[in-house]
Amino acid sequence: MHTVIVYESMYGNTREIAEAIAEGVHQADPSASVDCLPLTEAGTDVTRTADLLVVGGPTHMRGMSSGLSRRMAAAAERRKEGHEDAAKEAQETAEGLGLRSWFQDLPRTKPGTHAAAFDTRAGTPHAGGAARGIANRLSGHSYDLVAEPEGFIVEDSDGPLRTGELDRARAWGAHLV
Numbered sequence: 575m576h577t578v579i580v581y582e583s584m585y586g587n588t589r590e591i592a593e594a595i596a597e598g599v600h601q602a603d604p605s606a607s608v609d610c611l612p613l614t615e616a617g618t619d620v621t622r623t624a625d626l627l628v629v630g631g632p633t634h635m636r637g638m639s640s641g642l643s644r645r646m647a648a649a650a651e652r653r654k655e656g657h658e659d660a661a662k663e664a665q666e667t668a669e670g671l672g673l674r675s676w677f678q679d680l681p682r683t684k685p686g687t688h689a690a691a692f693d694t695r696a697g698t699p700h701a702g703g704a705a706r707g708i709a710n711r712l713s714g715h716s717y718d719l720v721a722e723p724e725g726f727i728v729e730d731s732d733g734p735l736r737t738g739e740l741d742r743a744r745a746w747g748a749h750l751v
């Protein structure tokens with residue numbers, strides 16, 4: 575059983591959730607191999623050997639990020655004092671590919687490959703989520719969704735995650751396998 579987790583993250587919160595999901599998968603199936611990769615390092619060929627593909631990203635403007643929203647996120651970080659390192663990381667992510675482009679390059683999968691989608695989000699009423707759009711794209715590439723799209727809550731745009739969300743992500747990961 576090989577699991578590949580691919581995530582996009584401007585400020586590190588989605589990365590933390592992705593890593594917790596990886597831990598959950600590993601706890602549920604210690605013999606499983608798990609790769610947890612940022613989008614910037616995950617060519618779409620990493621998915622070819624996956625029995626389970628998990629994809630996640632931050633919610634921007636009620637859905638998946640765009641080039642514009644990533645530039646806005648990087649600019650917001652630059653305006654904060656003492657956030658120079660985080661601003662540099664956000665700028666690099668903003669200049670790279672987003673999930674929308676990554677999905678355009680993703681080949682259709684072989685029948686029976688499992689998948690799941692998640693996002694991080696503010697969690698306020700009507701704030702939307704990216705996970706539904708990610709799930710739709712996975713289905714469009716012939717993946718079999720094994721869970722409802724899931725959102726994990728941040729306290730503020732650049733975090734931190736709400737208390738308990740890492741435990742919830744571990745449990746969610748464990749139930750995917």
Ligand SMILES: Cc1cc2nc3c(=O)[nH]c(=O)nc-3n(C[C@H](O)[C@H](O)[C@H](O)COP(=O)(O)O)c2cc1C
Nearest residue numbers: 583584585586587588632635636647694696701731
């Ligand atoms: C430009 C921008 C737009 C955002 N729009 C939304 C939104 O519509 N709904 C929401 O719940 N959160 C929104 N957020 C908050 C993000 O979801 C939050 O920054 C993200 O979960 C943090 O994940 P990351 O640290 O992995 O980037 C937005 C953040 C940015 C920077």
